[in-house]
Amino acid sequence: MADSSTQVRPGGRSAKVRAAVHRAVAELLAEEEAETLTLPAVAARAGVHPTTLYRRWGSTAQLLTDVATSRFSDDLVVPDSGSLAGDLERWLADVATDVADPDTLALMRATIATGPAGGCACVEDRHRQLGAILRHEVERGGTAPEVESAADSLLGPVYYRAVFTSEPASADWARGLVATYLSTLPQSSADPRPTDTR
Amino acid sequence: MADSSTQVRPGGRSAKVRAAVHRAVAELLAEEEAETLTLPAVAARAGVHPTTLYRRWGSTAQLLTDVATSRFSDDLVVPDSGSLAGDLERWLADVATDVADPDTLALMRATIATGPAGGCACVEDRHRQLGAILRHEVERGGTAPEVESAADSLLGPVYYRAVFTSEPASADWARGLVATYLSTLPQSSADPRPTDTR
């Protein structure tokens, strides 16, 4: 979010402030204070002056998208188990357990409300990871569906359950989603249950 | 939201105020003022005194859930075309075109942010309609899957695309979802007309 026209200065202090503010946002959202998430409140929790937040982020919407993009871009490495089914099962199970966390869910809900770009910020990196998994399968010599198709059938149910319903999205259920999805593909019948590596 | 211990009075004036407030909320959300959706702003737009909103609804969260439940509970009658595939295709196409409306989407986003119950308020009636469609098939003598399974595979992709991605959810695409979903069911071969495919 730093302005690129001027010289950026990611030194120790700015980084510390940014980290403290991000942590404060996550804490306040975790305490179901979604309605009262205001810049002075975040500043007080982070031990920073409110003016800093008004200058660096300007509004809660921009602050939330910043927090969401940095939260949903790290961790969750792409697996490489040797088969498409194994990769997808492991990856989607990780995604399901991630969005099952109430704190993560609160951040997602608040980010979605910031506008059409908010939802994209939550799943942008997931699509990138899914594309990498499918590309791995093609490089192995196999065939893989389009990212959009896989996202519809895999990420769709997981995020739908997390956001719209009160039913839990367990890891086993996510693995079942992968199995049924692969069964609909025309020629993915290489191996029905090749879970583990080598 | 009315207190049940006292005598409720749904006379002309209260209904008018409620309708004006609901319309004001929809208008403000349509103008991408999601961040500044405050009770005084809604009151000014509705031509009502802010005190009325503070007394009847109390907070923007409760007002939003009220608007969302009344918005997502009417219209959209359950079709009865004679076959499960036909019913689901028609219904899901209607759902897709409904959530494709930017104003409807803005209301959904704002409602989701109010808490875990917000998302449920958006799709509660959809699950009821889906249950009715599946029950119709059973009464016809056929077999139907569980509501949860159908919601995962049908509502999941539709709402996921609407909220999290920037891709359009067209009616034809929704009908394709129904076709692929029914093909995964174990004994859907009893259906004489699996897909209509224009």
Add this chain to the structure above:
DNA sequence: AAATTATCGCACTGATCGTTGCGTTAGTGG
């Protein structure tokens, strides 16, 4: 090491929000 400047803290101000007490309007039932 010294100069430069991005970044932050502080004090202050106008605007708006959330709430309460009280009087008025208008549905509801006798």
Add this chain to the structure above:
DNA sequence: CCACTAACGCAACGATCAGTGCGATAATTT
């Protein structure tokens, strides 16, 4: 038609938010 009372409008009041000018701090460059 009349009493009753739920619901609304009005006017105030703290409290908090959003924003601005200025000086201090610290990261970066020379």
